[in-house]
Amino acid sequence: MKPYSLTRRLVIAVLLVQLISAASITGLAVLYERHTHFHSFDIMLRGRADSLLGAVQDAEDPGDNVMLDGTEVNLPPADIYEVFDANKRLLGRSRNWSGLNDSDASRKDESFFKLRAGGKHYRVLKIGGLRMVDPGDRGGGIPRHVTVIYGSPTDSVWHEVWRTVEFYALTGLMLLAISGLLMFWLLNRGLAPLRELAAEAAGVSVDSWNFVPSERVRMTKELAPLAGALETVLHGLERSFVQQRQFVSDAAHELKTAVAVVKSSLQLLTIKRRTVHEYEAGLERSYLDCERMEEIVARMLTLARVESEVGASASTTADMAHSVRLVTEHFETMANVKQLQLVVTAPEAVIVRVEAEELRLLCSNLILNAIQHSPAGSKVRTQVRRQGTTAELCVEDTGSGIAPEALPYVFDRFYRGDQSRSRNTGGTGLGLAICKAIVSRFGGEINIASVVDAGTTVTVRFPAELL
Numbered sequence: 001m002k003p004y005s006l007t008r009r010l011v012i013a014v015l016l017v018q019l020i021s022a023a024s025i026t027g028l029a030v031l032y033e034r035h036t037h038f039h040s041f042d043i044m045l046r047g048r049a050d051s052l053l054g055a056v057q058d059a060e061d062p063g064d065n066v067m068l069d070g071t072e073v074n075l076p077p078a079d080i081y082e083v084f085d086a087n088k089r090l091l092g093r094s095r096n097w098s099g100l101n102d103s104d105a106s107r108k109d110e111s112f113f114k115l116r117a118g119g120k121h122y123r124v125l126k127i128g129g130l131r132m133v134d135p136g137d138r139g140g141g142i143p144r145h146v147t148v149i150y151g152s153p154t155d156s157v158w159h160e161v162w163r164t165v166e167f168y169a170l171t172g173l174m175l176l177a178i179s180g181l182l183m184f185w186l187l188n189r190g191l192a193p194l195r196e197l198a199a200e201a202a203g204v205s206v207d208s209w210n211f212v213p214s215e216r217v218r219m220t221k222e223l224a225p226l227a228g229a230l231e232t233v234l235h236g237l238e239r240s241f242v243q244q245r246q247f248v249s250d251a252a253h254e255l256k257t258a259v260a261v262v263k264s265s266l267q268l269l270t271i272k273r274r275t276v277h278e279y280e281a282g283l284e285r286s287y288l289d290c291e292r293m294e295e296i297v298a299r300m301l302t303l304a305r306v307e308s309e310v311g312a313s314a315s316t317t318a319d320m321a322h323s324v325r326l327v328t329e330h331f332e333t334m335a336n337v338k339q340l341q342l343v344v345t346a347p348e349a350v351i352v353r354v355e356a357e358e359l360r361l362l363c364s365n366l367i368l369n370a371i372q373h374s375p376a377g378s379k380v381r382t383q384v385r386r387q388g389t390t391a392e393l394c395v396e397d398t399g400s401g402i403a404p405e406a407l408p409y410v411f412d413r414f415y416r417g418d419q420s421r422s423r424n425t426g427g428t429g430l431g432l433a434i435c436k437a438i439v440s441r442f443g444g445e446i447n448i449a450s451v452v453d454a455g456t457t458v459t460v461r462f463p464a465e466l467l
Helices: 008-052 155-190 193-201 224-271 274-310 322-331 333-337 356-372 405-411 421-425 431-443
Strands: 057-058 066-068 079-085 092-093 111-117 121-135 142-153 341-345 377-389 390-397 444-450 454-465
Touching: 008 057, 008 079, 008 092, 008 121, 008 142, 008 155, 079 155, 121 155, 155 193, 155 390, 224 274, 274 431, 322 333, 322 341, 322 356, 322 377, 322 390, 333 341, 356 390, 356 431, 356 454, 431 444, 431 454
Parallel strands: 341 377
Antiparallel strands: 057 066, 079 092, 079 142, 111 121, 121 142, 377 390, 390 454, 444 454
16 A cells, blocks of 8 residues: 555645635625625616616607607617507617517516627616606696616626636635645644654664653643553563563573483483482482473463463353362362361352363462462461452462562562472462463452461452352
8 A cells, every 4th residue: 555644635635625615605705796796786777777767758749659868868888778658669779789579578577687689698677667748738747658678788797796706716725825835834843743753663672662752742632642552552562572581581491400300310320320229219200300391381381372362251151169169179188198278168159251171270270379388287278259249269378478579470470489499399480370361361350468477368359240
């Protein structure tokens, strides 16, 4: 697709609107000027027709007729007229006109109409009037009906109309050109913060996440939300890249350590000849280390699968209380070996829209984590309850707790507040990261509260389904 200029499009769009407005104003000006000029023209026609009617005089003949006294009429030579009496007797007519046709002659009095004669366009008025004829010896006047038809060329009127319209049109085009240039300058100046924002965003790369919008961008109402959204997105991307690099680095370190342990165990076996018992012990250690590598890889795959499905809604529901009971029964033997007591409080069914397998994995990781970090003779309490429209799962232990400075990072992959505890507990540092991913996928929230040497409480909340 061909690139285009937003400024140019905006200027063209506004100019088109202005052009349409100017054309509309010009059209209205044509109608207004035409009405005004022809109204004045009609008044002039009526005045001249009345003066022509006044020129009708007594003919002083035995028939008491009337006549047109041409000496009292001073009319423009381009005008046309015709005067006749009630008997259709022609009293006078202009030299440049041969008279009306039958259809025009039959028009009513006081009517205006158009006419073409001698290659010119005329506006014609037909009026009727009474003239008093004085016979002298009868002592009274006799009324005589007279019809006057008077027309004048309209070329001069239209000339004035078009002169006025031309003034409006030229003025409109001139203002349009000036406003176009002014608008282009103002838009370029007004869009400067947007160009600054684009230039700042263009400087962001995988190696440089520095994005600091200028104060002018932040003070622009239309750009401030966009700048804030870009900052949020870039901050999330930067964090994601950092986490990805950290994940790859930590995973490589974990696997490298496990491989090195296996390799060293095998090398020890090959340095010198060993007894059967020593070979068996060495192979057993190697086997355990391989199992640990397998666990790391399995948890990494689980975490990748869960994170790839974040935002996808569950197709089924599950009972949180039932899942907790199943997981607790599974870890009962482990708890007995560590001399721990698992206490479950789940008096009723609590339904959530979470995949049953993912819910069991969540409960398993949380309870296993609590078992691994609880001292012998203590209790691990798991409580499921429903509070309004929220389903809540709490797992509480009385172990060594988590240092305050470590709490913000406990959900990071491979994070361990105590780097040596993986050897004691067998943890991979992925359990809580998997829990966080599961909770995020199904629209829940997870929080950890911990006091050093007092214990840790993990709380998970999901929207509860109606029973």
